[in-house]
Amino acid sequence: MSNARLKIVKRAVHEIKDGMNVNLGIGIPTLIANEIPSDYNVLLQSESGLLGIGPYPLEGEEDPDLINAGKETVTAIPGASFFDSAEAFAMIRGGHLDLTILGGMEVSEKGDLANWMIPGKKANGMGGAMDLVSGAKRVVVVMEHVNKKGEPKVKKECSLPLTGKEVVSRLITDLAVFDFSSEGMILKEIAEEVTIDELKKKTEANFSISPDLKTF
Amino acid sequence: MSNARLKIVKRAVHEIKDGMNVNLGIGIPTLIANEIPSDYNVLLQSESGLLGIGPYPLEGEEDPDLINAGKETVTAIPGASFFDSAEAFAMIRGGHLDLTILGGMEVSEKGDLANWMIPGKKANGMGGAMDLVSGAKRVVVVMEHVNKKGEPKVKKECSLPLTGKEVVSRLITDLAVFDFSSEGMILKEIAEEVTIDELKKKTEANFSISPDLKTF
Amino acid sequence: MTKGKIMTSIDEAIHDITDGATIIVGGFGLVGIPELLIQGLRNKGVKNLTLVSNTCGVDDWGVGLLISNRQVKKVIASYAGENKTAEELFFNGEMEIELSPQGTLIERIRAGGAGIPAFYTATGVGTLVAKGKEHKEFDGKTYILERGITGDFAFVKAWKADPLGNLVFRKTARNFNPLAAMAGKITIAEVEEIVEIGELDPDQIHTPSIYVQRIVLGDSSLKRIERRKVRQV
Amino acid sequence: MTKGKIMTSIDEAIHDITDGATIIVGGFGLVGIPELLIQGLRNKGVKNLTLVSNTCGVDDWGVGLLISNRQVKKVIASYAGENKTAEELFFNGEMEIELSPQGTLIERIRAGGAGIPAFYTATGVGTLVAKGKEHKEFDGKTYILERGITGDFAFVKAWKADPLGNLVFRKTARNFNPLAAMAGKITIAEVEEIVEIGELDPDQIHTPSIYVQRIVLGDSSLKRIERRKVRQV
Numbered sequence: 001m002s003n004a005r006l007k008i009v010k011r012a013v014h015e016i017k018d019g020m021n022v023n024l025g026i027g028i029p030t031l032i033a034n035e036i037p038s039d040y041n042v043l044l045q046s047e048s049g050l051l052g053i054g055p056y057p058l059e060g061e062e063d064p065d066l067i068n069a070g071k072e073t074v075t076a077i078p079g080a081s082f083f084d085s086a087e088a089f090a091m092i093r094g095g096h097l098d099l100t101i102l103g104g105m106e107v108s109e110k111g112d113l114a115n116w117m118i119p120g121k122k123a124n125g126m127g128g129a130m131d132l133v134s135g136a137k138r139v140v141v142v143m144e145h146v147n148k149k150g151e152p153k154v155k156k157e158c159s160l161p162l163t164g165k166e167v168v169s170r171l172i173t174d175l176a177v178f179d180f181s182s183e184g185m186i187l188k189e190i191a192e193e194v195t196i197d198e199l200k201k202k203t204e205a206n207f208s209i210s211p212d213l214k215t216f
Numbered sequence: 217m218s219n220a221r222l223k224i225v226k227r228a229v230h231e232i233k234d235g236m237n238v239n240l241g242i243g244i245p246t247l248i249a250n251e252i253p254s255d256y257n258v259l260l261q262s263e264s265g266l267l268g269i270g271p272y273p274l275e276g277e278e279d280p281d282l283i284n285a286g287k288e289t290v291t292a293i294p295g296a297s298f299f300d301s302a303e304a305f306a307m308i309r310g311g312h313l314d315l316t317i318l319g320g321m322e323v324s325e326k327g328d329l330a331n332w333m334i335p336g337k338k339a340n341g342m343g344g345a346m347d348l349v350s351g352a353k354r355v356v357v358v359m360e361h362v363n364k365k366g367e368p369k370v371k372k373e374c375s376l377p378l379t380g381k382e383v384v385s386r387l388i389t390d391l392a393v394f395d396f397s398s399e400g401m402i403l404k405e406i407a408e409e410v411t412i413d414e415l416k417k418k419t420e421a422n423f424s425i426s427p428d429l430k431t432f
Numbered sequence: 433m434t435k436g437k438i439m440t441s442i443d444e445a446i447h448d449i450t451d452g453a454t455i456i457v458g459g460f461g462l463v464g465i466p467e468l469l470i471q472g473l474r475n476k477g478v479k480n481l482t483l484v485s486n487t488c489g490v491d492d493w494g495v496g497l498l499i500s501n502r503q504v505k506k507v508i509a510s511y512a513g514e515n516k517t518a519e520e521l522f523f524n525g526e527m528e529i530e531l532s533p534q535g536t537l538i539e540r541i542r543a544g545g546a547g548i549p550a551f552y553t554a555t556g557v558g559t560l561v562a563k564g565k566e567h568k569e570f571d572g573k574t575y576i577l578e579r580g581i582t583g584d585f586a587f588v589k590a591w592k593a594d595p596l597g598n599l600v601f602r603k604t605a606r607n608f609n610p611l612a613a614m615a616g617k618i619t620i621a622e623v624e625e626i627v628e629i630g631e632l633d634p635d636q637i638h639t640p641s642i643y644v645q646r647i648v649l650g651d652s653s654l655k656r657i658e659r660r661k662v663r664q665v
Numbered sequence: 666m667t668k669g670k671i672m673t674s675i676d677e678a679i680h681d682i683t684d685g686a687t688i689i690v691g692g693f694g695l696v697g698i699p700e701l702l703i704q705g706l707r708n709k710g711v712k713n714l715t716l717v718s719n720t721c722g723v724d725d726w727g728v729g730l731l732i733s734n735r736q737v738k739k740v741i742a743s744y745a746g747e748n749k750t751a752e753e754l755f756f757n758g759e760m761e762i763e764l765s766p767q768g769t770l771i772e773r774i775r776a777g778g779a780g781i782p783a784f785y786t787a788t789g790v791g792t793l794v795a796k797g798k799e800h801k802e803f804d805g806k807t808y809i810l811e812r813g814i815t816g817d818f819a820f821v822k823a824w825k826a827d828p829l830g831n832l833v834f835r836k837t838a839r840n841f842n843p844l845a846a847m848a849g850k851i852t853i854a855e856v857e858e859i860v861e862i863g864e865l866d867p868d869q870i871h872t873p874s875i876y877v878q879r880i881v882l883g884d885s886s887l888k889r890i891e892r893r894k895v896r897q898v
Contacts (some may be wrong), residue, residue, distance in 0.1 A: 041436075043596075043641065047767060048693050048837040051640045056896040064696065064888035065838040071694040072894040074563045078630030079596045081637040082836050084843045084871070085693070085719070086546075086775045090614060091767030092786060093547030093833075096642050122752060125720075129796065131768030134787040135547055165791025170689035237875045257669075259829075259874065263534060263536045264460050264604040267873045272663040281461065281605040287461040288661040294863030295829045297870040299488070300638070301460070302542045302779075305535030306847060309555060309780030312875050328558075340510035341487075346561060347535030350554040351780055382556025386657060387463035413534050549778070549803035551784035564879070570782035570812070579803070602868060635835060636869045 002033065008142045009035060009175035011216050012101055012172050015140050016042055023092065023132055025102035026043065026070040028142050032101060037195035045097060047128040049088050052080025069128060072098065073196075093135040102129060104143035104171070106158040109205035111168040111180035113141055114160035126163060133164035145173035145202055152204040154178070175199055177185045177216065178207060180189065217246065220360050220390035223407065225251060227432050228317055228358050228388050232258055237267065239306040239308065239348055241318035242286040244358050248317060257293075259311060263344040265304050268296025274403035285344060308344065309351040318345060320359040320387070322398040323411045325421035327384040329357055330376035342379060349380035361389035361418055368420040370394070393413055393432065394423060434629060436595025437647045442472035445620050447646040449473065449585055452505075454482040456541060456583035457495055458530050458612040461487055461514070461580035462658045464591040464605030465494045466622040468650040473587075474498055480505045484581055486534065486608050487511045488518040490578055493656055499527065509579070510534035516656070533561060545614025545643070550579050586616025590639070590649070593623040594630075597644030598637045606638060613643040622650035625634065667862060668830025670880045678853050678881040682818055684704065685738075687715040687824060689774060689816035689845040694720055694747070697838030698727045699820040699855040701883040706820075707731055713738045717774065717814055719743045719841050720765065721751040726889055729796055732760065741766035741814070747837045747891070769811050776813035778847025778876070785811050807867035819849025822883070823841055823872070825861075826856040831870045831878030840870065846876040854881035 001009070005028055013035040023045045024030055033053070036042050044053040047069040054075035057063065062073040076082075091097060106114040113133055118127040133139050147153055154171065157195055170188075171178045176191035176199055187208040190199060192215045217225070221244055228250040232238055238245055250271070252258050260269040263285040270291035273279065278289040292298075307313060319359045322330040329349055334341040349355050363369055370387065387394045392404035392415055401423040406415060408431045410411075437443040446469060449455070454474075459465030473481075474497045481504050488509055489496030498504050502516045506528040512518050521527035532540065533555045543551055552575035556562050566577040588609040591602035599621055601609055613619045621644050672678040679702060682688070684789035692698030706714075709729045714737050721742055722729030731737050733750045737873075739761040745751050754760035765773065766788045776784055789795050799810040821842040826837035832854055834842055845853045854877050 005859060032843075045642070046837070048696070049840050051642055054632070056894045059895045062890060062895065063836065064890050064895055066698050066834040067694065067837050069890040069893070071696070073890060073892065074894070076836070079594060079598065080634045081598055081632075081640040082634050082839060083637075083640055085767070085771040086844050087640070089771055090542075090546035091640070093640055093768050093772075093786065094614060095547055096547050096614075097740065099683045117793075122746065124746040125742060125764050126766050127744045130766040130792060131788045135768070153862045157713055162868040198638055199603065208747070210654075257638045257829075261875070262604070264463070264606050266604055268867070273659045275662045278657060278660055278662065279603065280657050281603040282462050283461065283604050283658070284520060287463070287658040289657060289659065290661070292603070292867055295827060295831065295874065296867045297831055297865075297873040298606060298867050299870075299873055300601075301534070301538040302611050303873070305538055306775075307873070307875055308777035309539075309553065310778050311845060312847075320834055321491040335561075338513065340513040341509060341531050342533050342561070343511045346457045346533040346559060349559065349861055351535070378559045427445050480748050539779070540780070541750075546772070548772070548786060549782050549806075549808055550801075553781060573782075575782055585721075600868075633837075635833075 004144050007174045008172055011177065012142045015099060015101065016107040017154065019099040021045055023097050023100040023136065027103040029101040029103055030070060044208060045091060047088050048075060049083050049085060050080060052077045060076045089131055092131045096136055097136040098130045099138045099140065101140045101142055102132060105169050106153050106155055106160050107141055107154055107157045108169055109185040109207065112158050112165045113168050114158040115163050117161045119161065129163050133167040133175065138169045139167050140170045140172060141168050142172045145175040152202055155204045175176055175202065184208060186210050189214045191216060223390045224388055226360050227393065228356065231315060231317060231356050233424040236314040237261055237312065239313050239316040239352065239388045241316065243319040245319055246286060259363045261307060263304050265299050266292060266296060266410055268293045296367055305347055311353055311354040315354045315356065316348045317356045317358055318348060320357040322369050322371055322376050322386055323357055323387050324371055324374045325401040325423065327382045328374050329379045329384050330374040331379050335377065344378050349383040354385045355382050355383050356386045356388060358388045361391040368418055371420040391418065400424060402426050403429060405430045407432060434595045438515065438626060439596045439646050439648045442468050442648055445469065445646050446472050447475060449478055452477050452480045453478065453584045455482040456586040456612040456615050458588040458607065458609030459486060459494060460607040462489065462494050462605065462656050464607050464609055466587040466660050469587045469620060470495060470497055471624050477503065479503050482506045483585060484508045488515040489516045491517045495612045506530065506555060508532055508537065510537050536584055538608060539613045540578055540581045541615045544582035545611060548580050550577050550611050553578055576581045581615060583616045586612040587621040588613045588619060590620050590621050590623045592625045592627055592632065593621055593647050594627055594632055596629055597621065597641035597647055598632050599639035599644060600632060600636065601638050613639045618645045619643055620646045620648065622648055624651055667828045670860060670878060671828055672879050672881045675701050675881055678702065678879050679705050679709060682711055684711050685713045686711065686817045687821040689717040689848050691821040691840065691842030691845040692719060692727060693837065693840040695722065695727050695889050697822050697840050697842055699822040700886045702820045702853060702855050703728060703730055707734050710736065712736050715739045716742045717816060721748040722749045724750045739763065739774045740823055741765055743770050771841060773814045774844045774848045777815040778844060781813050783810050785809065786811055814848060819845040819852040820885045821846045821854050823850060823854050823856045825858045825865065826854055826880050827862055827865055828861055829862055830854065830874035830880055831865050832872035832877060833865060833869065834871050843872045846872045851878045852876055853879040853881065855881055857884055
């Protein structure tokens with residue numbers, strides 16, 4: 001894992017509280033699972049029809065009928081349940097998930113999220129991402145602050161097709177933590193090694209700074 | 217059972233073909249179950265969440281958790297399944313039942329059915345009847361031809377609140393069998409002991425007579 | 433045993449239910465009703481409740497207990513036929529009854545739990561049920577718009593539970609219960625038996641734990657039979 | 666064993682599928698797919714199919730087999746990302762892909778099976794998915810109207826069946842299958858094992874027999890794993 005990703009993962013795990021039902025998206029979010037304190041009773045939900053995802057199986061113990069939403073072989077913890085996809089999404093759409101943590105391509109200052117499509121490049125598809133952002137009680141997006149070319153991914157307006165409009169509660173990048181509300185985008189935390197000037201240069205979106213700004 | 221009811225039951229059972237999934241309403245329709253040929257594979261469905269209703273239990277073998285839609289203790293046959301009420305009505309609304317046979321208070325010449333409410337008399341409720349008439353592939357109504365005062369129950373227009381509009385496929389009374397289509401109401405069968413004149417006197421609705429009229 | 437969501441008493445399970453609450457109650461007639469939770473609520477005496485229930489129970493059992501005790505402002509049900517007090521209060525104007533066809537009612541509850549605010553159905557078109565509702569044609573057939581239902585609380589009755597809140601129901605006692613569980617902001621399950629975490633086969637859980645906030649052991653329920661029918665040998 | 670709905674071969678099970686048919690196919694990626702039915706359909710060669718499926722499979726497996734073989738006119742799916750041929754055909758205009766959010770797609774299939782022509786959901790509001798769809802406010806929030814889906818056929822994969830057509834699924838191989846079973850005019854189940862009538866616990870049947878018209882034993886399926894992940898000891 002890159003340092004940036006590691007920083008994101010270490011910060012993002014604090015979003016998860018004991019007793020929560022959580023859906024972790026594909027990519028960086030999946031890595032967060034390993035960091036959840038072992039004394040927490042957290043149930044991880046998967047669109048594939050599982051509440052209570054366990055660790056990856058041991059070699060030779062893979063079950064072709066048991067996968068997560070990323071189609072990776074997984075296990076189920078004691079107390080887990082399996083269900084069909086209509087039930088999986090009744091949970092999601094019905095607001096029963098306390099939290100979903102998803103990866104992002106772009107986030108706008110209004111809390112719009114784009115994470116499913118690059119026009120003309122791939123057919124792909126949104127999978128369950130649109131359902132998650134419109135249904136979960138709390139939507140946290142994790143992504144690297146800038147793209148590979150060093151360009152801002154936190155923008156005034158998303159240039160890519162949206163996954164959801166005004167759906168992000170919190171954005172966690174390797175440089176900062178932002179919250180979104182009707183008053184706009186607020187910087188809540190900034191990475192220890194980063195100055196506000198530097199952050200502003202790497203952020204296209206306008207944001208205000210929380211009076212009790214913290215570092216992480 | 218009265219002779220009229222017995223005649224209705226004996227005729228109505230011929231609506232049920234081998235292999236069908238059938239919902240029998242409360243009252244006369246429930247009595248039809250006993251008449252189904254024993255070599256038929258017919259599954260009786262209940263709104264209470266059971267496909268494969270068996271006979272009433274033996275004394276002492278009643279299970280308080282096992283009832284039909286009329287809340288009577290029943291049994292389940294081998295191959296039966298239990299399910300929740302949303303599934304029970306997905307079957308009904310989704311057109312998966314081959315047939316429902318329901319009791320009636322009034323039927324109109326257009327195939328409207330009234331069987332759930334007498335205004336000002338009882339609060340009652342429609343239960344699952346409205347779902348059954350709008351969802352089942354075929355709706356057969358069974359009722360006595362006239363009420364206790366000798367007045368016609370097969371009418372030009374129903375005077376009681378409707379259960380469903382233009383929903384009846386076939387009406388079976390102690391005197392006659394009628395089919396309903398866009399061309400109106402057609403007499404298909406008449407009871408052996410009844411003349412057409414007598415039937416017309418006891419029927420308010422207008423009906424045509426099938427060229428291949430049979431007796432039963 | 434892990435405590436998990438297990439409450440020590442019926443009173444603890446319902447401690448925060450106040451006047452005016454909307455409660456979705458599982459059961460079909462008297463089968464699969466959370467009878468101890470209902471009795472607890474009767475004893476608690478909270479008023480002006482809105483109940484969502486398949487039936488109005490009977491005069492002295494099921495949700496009928498709450499109706500007879502004048503705790504109910506409104507019932508949304510598909511059938512009120514076995515409860516004379518409910519009928520009386522309705523005709524006196526002391527209690528409102530909103531009748532919804534059974535299949536529509538249970539789908540409205542599921543929709544509420546599944547985040548669907550409204551759906552179209554052909555059930556009730558051309559009847560009193562369609563009055564005042566939006567009509568729309570799809571592929572040449574007319575349907576009416578019905579709204580999803582959620583409750584401040586849901587009372588459900590299950591056969592087995594584990595401390596996480598996974599539920600298994602028995603025979604036709606399942607009925608409205610799994611759907612009610614989905615639609616309650618706080619869902620309270622009265623259960624006949626509590627087993628250890630991991631004892632329930634994860635392929636055979638009817639209600640996943642996410643829908644259940646509280647569990648209370650109710651092994652003293654009576655399971656009254658509404659219509660005992662037997663056959664001769 | 667009673668014959669019931671059991672077919673003697675895959676070919677018999679799919680004998681009446683013709684060009685232009687709409688087929689709803691169960692599965693999540695490559696898990697829980699009716700792989701022998703799909704292969705049978707590939708061999709049969711019928712064309713201009715409309716497929717409703719969670720994904721487009723991969724190039725050489727799952728519904729991808731039918732796509733690669735140019736038998737498909739249109740796919741309704743939530744994800745097409747693992748199939749390069751599907752992307753190519755889509756960009757060439759040789760095949761239509763209608764993308765539907767996964768939760769919306771499965772609810773549309775359930776709705777079709779449950780006789781609900783349309784429902785409202787917040788999923789996709791403000792995105793490409795909402796384009797051209799009816800918008801409506803309920804309690805101050807905006808929703809879009811989505812239509813139910815039915816199929817001429819549904820292909821499902823189950824773990825166990827009895828000759829009546831009762832089905833039990835295993836782990837996350839359940840996924841779209843029970844819903845697809847509801848929405849097919851003719852539902853064909855490929856199953857790993859057929860047991861005697863009465864062997865399945867009636868409380869534990871996932872798909873009641875009423876939804877299944879044909880059963881075919883498919884005990885030679887490969888169950889290919891799409892992403893094998895293991896942990897170190």
